[in-house]
Amino acid sequence: MAYAAFCLPRQSVFNGSLTAATRHWAAPRLSKGRAAIKATTTDPVRSAVMRSVKSKDTAPEMLVRRLVHGLGYRYRLHRKDLPGNPDLVFPSRQKVIQVNGCFWHGHDCLRGARQPKANAEYWLAKVARNVERDGRNEAALREGGWDVLVIWECQTKLRDREDLAGRLRAFLSAEP
Structure with missing residues (x-):
């Protein structure tokens, strides 16, 4: 959450609570409404993105x-x-x-x-x-x-x- 703290409302940063609207507003955006993923991510989120790349039925x-x-x-x-x-x-x-x-x-x-x-x-x-x-x-x-x-x-x-x-x-x- 720290990397997005610069764009969050002050109360969200300090009390640690993020509502769905705040998360949506705070997430960096790409085209077609997809949230950005940091390039150095090696967590399950990146794995899920790479798994979703299909070789059949594209x-x-x-x-x-x-x-x-x-x-x-x-x-x-x-x-x-x-x-x-x-x-x-x-x-x-x-x-x-x-x-x-x-x-x-x-x-x-x-x-x-x-x-x-x-x-x-x-x-x-x-x-x-x-x-x-x-x-x-x-x-x-x-x-x-x-x-x-x-x-x-x-x-x-x-x-x-x-x-x-x-x-x-x-x-x-x-x-x-």
Whole structure:
């Protein structure tokens, strides 16, 4: 509580009582109303935040799945027998779609180019390993006769939906 004491009302600092309204007012804020977490936190709060980062059924993946289904295509999810467990697999067409988060997979957009502030050396090495692994998995899929389409998180934004639907339609309707 000490680090937020500079912005608390005087009575809350001295008597130690924080009402829900005071806690809400005193907490540093991030976008979309989420409370900030200190970068050096190694407590259960940070663990919970990191646990909440998903690898399956992410919002961009769900959007791509809805678009593909709306185009009339059916698919399999996360086939474990293929390199990298692609997000959407179209076995009869020999095509896969991988939906990647920009930061985690090192995309060259603004979101992917962000530099972590805490433990930067670790995170930059991790993203570099992810990029290397993605390249190996994509090469293995192509060697196995699969066509691969990578959709980036930044390409799923509302302003790009029509373009994305067109790319998906062209990719899935093209002959292998």
